[in-house]
Amino acid sequence: xxxxxxxxxxxxxxxxxxxxxxxxxxxxxxxxxxxxxxxxxxxxxxxxxxxxxxxxxxxxxxxxxxxxxxxxxxxxxxxxxxxxxxxxxxxxxxxxxxxxxxxxxxxxxxxxxxxxxxxxxxxxxxxxxxxxxxxxxxxxxxxxxxxxxxxxxxxxxxxxxxxxxxxxxxxxxxxxxxxxxxxxxxxxxxxxxxxxxxxxxxxxxxxxxxxxxxxxxxxxxxxxxxxxxxxxxxxxxxxxxxxxxxxxxxxxxxxxxxxxxxxxxxxxxxxxxxxxxxxxxxxxxx
Numbered sequence: 001x002x003x004x005x006x007x008x009x010x011x012x013x014x015x016x017x018x019x020x021x022x023x024x025x026x027x028x029x030x031x032x033x034x035x036x037x038x039x040x041x042x043x044x045x046x047x048x049x050x051x052x053x054x055x056x057x058x059x060x061x062x063x064x065x066x067x068x069x070x071x072x073x074x075x076x077x078x079x080x081x082x083x084x085x086x087x088x089x090x091x092x093x094x095x096x097x098x099x100x101x102x103x104x105x106x107x108x109x110x111x112x113x114x115x116x117x118x119x120x121x122x123x124x125x126x127x128x129x130x131x132x133x134x135x136x137x138x139x140x141x142x143x144x145x146x147x148x149x150x151x152x153x154x155x156x157x158x159x160x161x162x163x164x165x166x167x168x169x170x171x172x173x174x175x176x177x178x179x180x181x182x183x184x185x186x187x188x189x190x191x192x193x194x195x196x197x198x199x200x201x202x203x204x205x206x207x208x209x210x211x212x213x214x215x216x217x218x219x220x221x222x223x224x225x226x227x228x229x230x231x232x233x234x235x236x237x238x239x240x241x242x243x244x245x246x247x248x249x250x251x252x253x254x255x256x257x258x259x260x261x262x263x264x265x266x267x268x269x270x271x272x273x274x275x276x277x278x279x280x281x282x283x284x285x286x
Contacts, residue, residue, distance in 0.1 A: 159229070
């Protein structure tokens, strides 16, 4: 891993792209950036550790629900394969050595002692990894608030600053066909996701993607909280009979350029991973 990995940000001008936002500076303060590896096998072990930490985080936040939920990581050594959590291993106990490697046909290639996977993990997420070469991680759980909001089959209202991270960058999949058991369903979900960072699957739950594990996890955690805010705002507005003032398109786009970029997703997640590392005494790395 390279020794000094830092980046800077600056104020974002209107019309600038997300990549420009990532390369810009809002201050002279130097910020960390994702590590770069010369050795792909070293990178694999590092990323598997981050993936294991993500499951510990999701358990801490209450995103686990029985055996439902999965987060996938594209393998840096063999990008046509990915790593995922084994079925039935609690998120709160999951370790790097538990992770399972499989190909896009669902064939298990390597992994820990429990080599059983959730079929939907590769039917949905494998399709996304195949269609989106920019996606290195994808997360889907049945967390309560986003799952509840998904029932409405609508996109988020831009009523909070945090929601603007998803401005014109999330979609809805309205076709519910029961438990995902076919590649066709995975393809339909992937198509509904498009080039966005999130898709709300009606009657099912949320899914987020990213270039990094941390970015993906942060978008998922943020989406869950934004859905909670949306449900609360809608309930209070209906109860009091008052309209909700939405953020204008221009203001939402300005906020999105600052809050919705891949680097910001990665950087904003760093405290989460620092906390779980200390709280678990790095037990997830075994």
